Amino acid sequence: MLKVEGLTTHYGSSQVLFGIDLEFGTGQVATLLGRNGMGKTTTIHSICGIVRPSGGSIVFDGEELVGKPSFRIANLGIGLVPEGRQIFPNLTLWENLVATASNHLGLPDPWTVEKVFDLFPELAERRSSMGNLLSGGEQQMLAIGRALMTNPKLLILDEATEGLAPLVRRRIWEALSRIRGENLSILVVDKNLSDLLRIADVNFIVERGRVVWRGTSDELRADREALHRYLGV
Numbered sequence: 001m002l003k004v005e006g007l008t009t010h011y012g013s014s015q016v017l018f019g020i021d022l023e024f025g026t027g028q029v030a031t032l033l034g035r036n037g038m039g040k041t042t043t044i045h046s047i048c049g050i051v052r053p054s055g056g057s058i059v060f061d062g063e064e065l066v067g068k069p070s071f072r073i074a075n076l077g078i079g080l081v082p083e084g085r086q087i088f089p090n091l092t093l094w095e096n097l098v099a100t101a102s103n104h105l106g107l108p109d110p111w112t113v114e115k116v117f118d119l120f121p122e123l124a125e126r127r128s129s130m131g132n133l134l135s136g137g138e139q140q141m142l143a144i145g146r147a148l149m150t151n152p153k154l155l156i157l158d159e160a161t162e163g164l165a166p167l168v169r170r171r172i173w174e175a176l177s178r179i180r181g182e183n184l185s186i187l188v189v190d191k192n193l194s195d196l197l198r199i200a201d202v203n204f205i206v207e208r209g210r211v212v213w214r215g216t217s218d219e220l221r222a223d224r225e226a227l228h229r230y231l232g233v
């Protein structure tokens with residue numbers, strides 16, 4: 001499904017990624033872990049074509065993504081829930097959901113507004129509210145719903161539950177557990193390790209622009225040295 005090999009990315013003359021390698025399969029949930037500033041967001045932005053990698057390869061469902069513009073990558077089936085949500089502030093919740101809706105891959109049983117409301121019933125009550133009047137939790141649910149409305153095969157979440165109350169965080173994790181599966185893989189960054197490990201099939205720890213550890217959640221829970229050394233726990 002996604003195979004990243006030797007990915008390097010620079011901002012101007014400053015190199016941030018030094019050869020990221022990661023791979024996971026259809027229907028899997030993968031995490032990117034690591035301390036602040038280690039390159040997780042840059043990895044995600046490189047996959048999505050928001051920043052242009054300087055080297056390496058990103059193959060998604062058999063297609064090379066490096067060099068493709070971000071709209072084409074989105075059309076190939078990658079949906080991004082960006083850090084900070086980036087809800088359209090002057091559109092209603094409903095308009096936010098339909099504004100970028102598409103089914104470029106012609107997936108059967110595509111996402112609809114009603115299906116998003118079934119996943120997050122709290123959004124249905126707020127359908128006419130402007131984006132900027134929604135709470136942080138509602139905005140994050142909407143950002144997930146908006147990404148799902150593009151009918152991705154890979155959903156990428158950067159800081160999935162940052163700044164949200166515990167109850168809302170739980171709703172987000174429940175929703176992600178519910179939608180993962182045969183047709184949808186998930187790549188997620190979050191600071192909440194225990195929640196992440198519960199949902200993940202495979203975890204990648206990024207340290208100074210390289211993947212320094214990979215393994216299942218059980219393997220990571222058992223590797224106290226890696227937890228301490230790379231994640232400070």
Ligand SMILES: Nc1ncnc2c1ncn2[C@@H]1O[C@H](COP(=O)(O)OP(=O)(O)OP(=O)(O)O)[C@@H](O)[C@H]1O
Binds near residue numbers: 014034040041042
């Ligand atoms: N637009 C940019 N221009 C220059 N340097 C940047 C830019 N964005 C990020 N960086 C730098 O690249 C490095 C990696 O940042 P990145 O945001 O990818 O890390 P991260 O692991 O996602 O951290 P965080 O959890 O803090 O978002 C950091 O040193 C950061 O300062």
